[in-house]
Amino acid sequence: MRRRDFIVLFCGAVTAWPPAVRAQQTRKVPRVGVLWHAANAEQEDVYLRVVTKAFADLGYVDSKNIQLEHRFPAEQPDRFRAFAREFAESKVDVILAVTTLGAQEAKRATNTIPIVVALDADPVASGLVESLARPGGNVTGLSLMSIDVSGKRLALFKELIPSLSRMAIMVDPRDPVAPRIRAGYERAAKPMAVSTQNFGVTTLDEIEQAFAAISRDGFDGVALAGPLLFNERVGLGASALKHKVPTLSLIGEMVPHGLLLSYGQDFPDFFRRSVGYVDKILRGANPADLPVEQPTHFKLVINSRIAKALGINIPQSLLVTADEVVE
Numbered sequence: 001m002r003r004r005d006f007i008v009l010f011c012g013a014v015t016a017w018p019p020a021v022r023a024q025q026t027r028k029v030p031r032v033g034v035l036w037h038a039a040n041a042e043q044e045d046v047y048l049r050v051v052t053k054a055f056a057d058l059g060y061v062d063s064k065n066i067q068l069e070h071r072f073p074a075e076q077p078d079r080f081r082a083f084a085r086e087f088a089e090s091k092v093d094v095i096l097a098v099t100t101l102g103a104q105e106a107k108r109a110t111n112t113i114p115i116v117v118a119l120d121a122d123p124v125a126s127g128l129v130e131s132l133a134r135p136g137g138n139v140t141g142l143s144l145m146s147i148d149v150s151g152k153r154l155a156l157f158k159e160l161i162p163s164l165s166r167m168a169i170m171v172d173p174r175d176p177v178a179p180r181i182r183a184g185y186e187r188a189a190k191p192m193a194v195s196t197q198n199f200g201v202t203t204l205d206e207i208e209q210a211f212a213a214i215s216r217d218g219f220d221g222v223a224l225a226g227p228l229l230f231n232e233r234v235g236l237g238a239s240a241l242k243h244k245v246p247t248l249s250l251i252g253e254m255v256p257h258g259l260l261l262s263y264g265q266d267f268p269d270f271f272r273r274s275v276g277y278v279d280k281i282l283r284g285a286n287p288a289d290l291p292v293e294q295p296t297h298f299k300l301v302i303n304s305r306i307a308k309a310l311g312i313n314i315p316q317s318l319l320v321t322a323d324e325v326v327e
Helices: 003-016 019-026 045-057 077-089 100-109 150-160 178-192 204-216 227-231 233-242 252-257 267-282 304-309 316-321
Strands: 031-035 067-071 094-097 115-117 139-141 166-171 195-200 221-225 247-249 261-265 298-303 324-326
Touching (some): 045 267, 067 077, 150 261, 178 221, 227 252, 298 304
Parallel strands (some): 031 094, 094 115, 166 221, 247 261, 298 324
């Protein structure tokens, strides 16, 4: 067969392929930059598995019909900034930013690439969107409303510890939401006659030192908030138990590691829903027109083993309403 005849025959065969096959041959594989907050995949494993499965459930297979590029900034602001710029310069199709700091740095790096924020206490107050109903820019996602339920969370803690009168608030001062979290607890504590004191921590050593001081100074409990404290949940739980300090969190996945009680959003569900946003955008949706979603369920988790170790009796009213009781 002459070369010219072969080329004509081959081109005709390609044209005859089904449209779906031709599209698969030419379609660009989308790239999604995932900006986490911890130092590595192991620290993020509990949610990384949720994200991977959520993409798979929507028909995405990493390195086949989607490219997931994970970055782990280890709570370092300069690394958040560097990774956000990297995603912007390499022109990923969507940025999935797990935390407020990641979303803020991504927004500074680009005003064109769509950004989905998974966990933000209040995207309007954080300057990420114009309004929940109409974000108006290149950012959308989910709102935790974690500060809005500070009063409910603290009321549950006081129901578990009726003698609660002095409470420490432990936050990472590098977290841009930390001042609002602290203020939310302070507002909630006043009508309950609970005094508060702030403890800023940025390392595991500082967490241990803070718990030693909290125990020594006779605080009745400590409220925890911030991505760093989630990353260090194993060491944090061990330190809290060592110093016999009751702990309050908004993240249920921290409780099995030695915390006493949590009340907050269903974080795995938030990650699944954030992947749904990415899918909508990859299918052509404009983030400016995708309303920010709010929680549909708040989860109460209690650790009965830690309660027993601290000599705390869990009221029946909390046991029957808890979503999960860790034994």
